[in-house]
Amino acid sequence: LKPVGVLGSGYYVPERVLTNRELEQMVDTNDEWIVTRTGIRERRIAAPEQATSDLAYEAAKKAIERAGIQPEDIDLIIVATITPDMAFPSASCLLQNKLGAKKAAAYDLGAACAGFIYGLANASNFIATGMYKYALIVGADCLSRITDYEDRNTCILFGDGAGAVVIGEVPEGRGFRSFELGADGSGGELLKLPGGGSRSPASALTVDERQHYIYMNGSEVFKFAVRIMGTAAEEALRKARLNKKDIDLLIPHQANIRIIQSALNRLELDESKCQINIDRYGNMSAASIPVALAEAAEAGKVSEGDVLVMVGFGGGLTWGASVLVW
Numbered sequence: 001l002k003p004v005g006v007l008g009s010g011y012y013v014p015e016r017v018l019t020n021r022e023l024e025q026m027v028d029t030n031d032e033w034i035v036t037r038t039g040i041r042e043r044r045i046a047a048p049e050q051a052t053s054d055l056a057y058e059a060a061k062k063a064i065e066r067a068g069i070q071p072e073d074i075d076l077i078i079v080a081t082i083t084p085d086m087a088f089p090s091a092s093c094l095l096q097n098k099l100g101a102k103k104a105a106a107y108d109l110g111a112a113c114a115g116f117i118y119g120l121a122n123a124s125n126f127i128a129t130g131m132y133k134y135a136l137i138v139g140a141d142c143l144s145r146i147t148d149y150e151d152r153n154t155c156i157l158f159g160d161g162a163g164a165v166v167i168g169e170v171p172e173g174r175g176f177r178s179f180e181l182g183a184d185g186s187g188g189e190l191l192k193l194p195g196g197g198s199r200s201p202a203s204a205l206t207v208d209e210r211q212h213y214i215y216m217n218g219s220e221v222f223k224f225a226v227r228i229m230g231t232a233a234e235e236a237l238r239k240a241r242l243n244k245k246d247i248d249l250l251i252p253h254q255a256n257i258r259i260i261q262s263a264l265n266r267l268e269l270d271e272s273k274c275q276i277n278i279d280r281y282g283n284m285s286a287a288s289i290p291v292a293l294a295e296a297a298e299a300g301k302v303s304e305g306d307v308l309v310m311v312g313f314g315g316g317l318t319w320g321a322s323v324l325v326w
């Protein structure tokens with residue numbers, strides 16, 4: 001198998017900033033509660049004319065440019081998202097067309113906030129076996145489109161954004177060392193968007209019942225997240241034959257600063273070894289990890305040979321972790 005790693009990364013967040021102060025005008029909440037309970041100060045909201053594939057396009061252009069390839073070189077596009085522009089065509093087909101990536105196969109991947117890691121695992125196998133040379137993996141979500149801005153339990157948490165990477169063959173000794181993926185469908189009820197699917201097709205009733213908004217059992221998801229972030233990261237390290245002390249940078253899913261801090265405790269890591277952007281962007285679902293990765297790369301926080309651990313969890317329930325030698 002060929003060693004596979006990241007050749008270029010990029011991210012995009014919409015210009016519009018939604019602050020905690022603004023949310024105070026919308027629901028019964030306050031800045032202090034949101035900051036202490038979640039770590040979030042502001043989040044980005046897509047413009048009315050923007051959809052997920054538009055955000056994905058901006059992030060993908062940067063990743064492709066930094067990888068030093070052309071859109072026509074890409075063999076595979078995977079967009080990890082729970083908020084595609086529409087049920088079909090997929091966001092990845094829309095993106096393929098916008099990019100002019102004519103030769104690429106394209107599909108969406110639905111594993112919620114763990115989707116980007118699932119996407120990396122999927123795509124890296126195609127390259128490791130020699131079937132494909134370059135793959136574009138995007139994590140992109142417009143959670144504002146499925147957020148109930150009358151529900152203070154959820155509306156403070158979510159934001160919109162996209163992060164992308166191009167992956168391909170890298171020199172021996174670098175690249176992905178392991179993936180740890182998992183799912184527990186028995187927890188599906190804890191985090192869901194019930195309306196608009198084949199079980200409950202869009203109708204005046206589903207709209208009346210607010211079924212097209214995220215439903216979340218916050219405290220149960222919190223408990224699951226605290227447990228799984230540590231165990232998934234440790235399992236990915238074990239598979240890579242590395243230890244906690246080998247980690248140079250942790251790139252966690254950004255759902256709640258307290259979940260991130262508990263993962264840091266478990267992995268015995270200082271906050272300086274963690275890429276955090278939840279204060280500025282909130283939870284962007286599949287986009288949180290690739291945006292953080294692209295920000296770290298852009299800021300020069302990662303050097304050749306560094307050990308990165310990405311770890312996330314989300315609706316499904318799903319989880320994923322990966323060890324990447326930069």
Ligand code: ACO
Nearest residue numbers: 029030033112113152153156218219221222255256314315
């Ligand atoms: N402002 C003020 N008070 C609030 C707010 C708010 N925005 N939201 C909830 N409260 C109240 C609650 O109503 C409750 O009041 P009560 O005791 O009178 O009923 C009180 O604050 C405490 O509520 P808890 O739910 O216990 O608060 P908690 O500390 O658990 O924080 C939170 C809630 C932030 C949602 C937390 O549980 C969490 O982060 N859960 C995980 C969320 C997550 O990771 N989701 C993943 C989504 S990923 C995806 O796939 C989209």
